[in-house]
Amino acid sequence: MATGRTHRPATRSRGIPEATVARLPLYLRALTALSERSVPTVSSEELAAAAGVNSAKLRKDFSYLGSYGTRGVGYDVEYLVYQISRELGLTQDWPVAIVGIGNLGAALANYGGFASRGFRVAALIDADPAMAGTPVAGIAVQHTDDLDRIISDNGVSIGVITTPPGAAQQVCDRLVAAGVTSILNFAPTVLSVPDGVDVRKVDLSIELQILAFHEQRKAGEEAAADGRAVVDTDDEEEAPPMRATPAGRKGPDGDMPAVMPA
Amino acid sequence: MATGRTHRPATRSRGIPEATVARLPLYLRALTALSERSVPTVSSEELAAAAGVNSAKLRKDFSYLGSYGTRGVGYDVEYLVYQISRELGLTQDWPVAIVGIGNLGAALANYGGFASRGFRVAALIDADPAMAGTPVAGIAVQHTDDLDRIISDNGVSIGVITTPPGAAQQVCDRLVAAGVTSILNFAPTVLSVPDGVDVRKVDLSIELQILAFHEQRKAGEEAAADGRAVVDTDDEEEAPPMRATPAGRKGPDGDMPAVMPA
DNA sequence: ATGTCTTTGTGAACGCGTGCACAAAGATAG
């Protein structure tokens, strides 16, 4: 999916490969579903199918955590849920602060999945003075001026940025200065952070563009198979190097609705 | 990235590696910004810095597209914007349908970045009859019953799923049946689709869990450096394989607010 | 206790992605 990455390239944290870490939440979700159905054990084959991965990969992933399975039987669901939760650090409480309470920020604040697994929305922060005090998802929005204090007081180490792109880097800097060491960035901007700070980005626009690429390719192949039955016949280069952007549509990246263009 | 992946594993589409395709939107964004500032040319070093990648990687990426640079000078910004746009299929219009108009769906509908680059919100679809006709972001919400017709009439090939997880697979099946071949899934579920359909997923919960993992690791290392100055001293396994989930909190995955738990 | 059967855990091979380092190419100055 949908997530680009912006973090340590090849640092195998405590022996667990990054690719494996990224799949653990997937396994955990599938296991939780099984747990709720009171299924006692599950084989690598079944669990892999539920998580949408290869069974060999799943077994190798689990092998990095230790030998938690029983040969001839499979894995104990409850035990595995606990082990993965512990490995991911979900047995403790993670206060999260969301900065930028626009459409997206508000949607995330209402996100039920936050509380469900160790994450707790500890604070909502916005730069608009008019928003201060307004309750969103039952929590009063606070002003950016108090950002440092809010982060410190609540012991927030994970920040979520849902501001317009023009404000993202500044907000990021302030979060980091206040002690945040993990950032989930929804703004379409490349954030630069000091070493030791993790940044992950969620970028709707990029995901759509990747889909468009494959969609176009599919259309092209189809056309080739149909013997050129579709609209435009350009395949290889031919078009003029025309200007793609209006150039100067507005000033520098200022503020706009919270969910922003690319 | 928030972006997990669920698509062809190693099918190099028309020679362009998947990893490169995923970075093209990043380059395009940086180039567009340069274009708006009327910068005529840019070196691989500068552009790489703006996009947050290695310059050698950028040059290799561009080499898959062809030789669009000039040695000793760099790349022509306008020309490159056009070439990448064309490669990504952004020179044409992509009507997109959003299914599941809750908090998140509405936020996406208001997303300015949709229209900005080839994507157009063609339809909003929701299962709640009470929502039908309600305008969201200037577009009237339509009922799920008409899904097939809506997709066909608008020529939608890209669908965005922002429904509760319990409804996601069913919605997905209907979208595919109606002709959609690319899906962006925000519901925390593994979607199964026939060959030829691309699925990308955006999963907030997974991203947060990955951050929590690294955060925990950082805290652990810090503790080790401080000579065990922090709270709980458990590092290696010791805890009881206790039950992690209440088990049976509610029925099967029904419906809940549009942005949902994991 | 022994044998059979199932499923895990992993050694090994392979392929993709990344980054280095440099030769080729062109611009620019004299």
Next chain:
DNA sequence: CTATCTTTGTGCACGCGTTCACAAAGACAT
């Protein structure tokens, strides 16, 4: 026209991630 300087394009090597295939391990029946 020649020399120099900049920057691209890429051959090559390395490392991570994936997958195969199988031996080891345990459950279970007899």
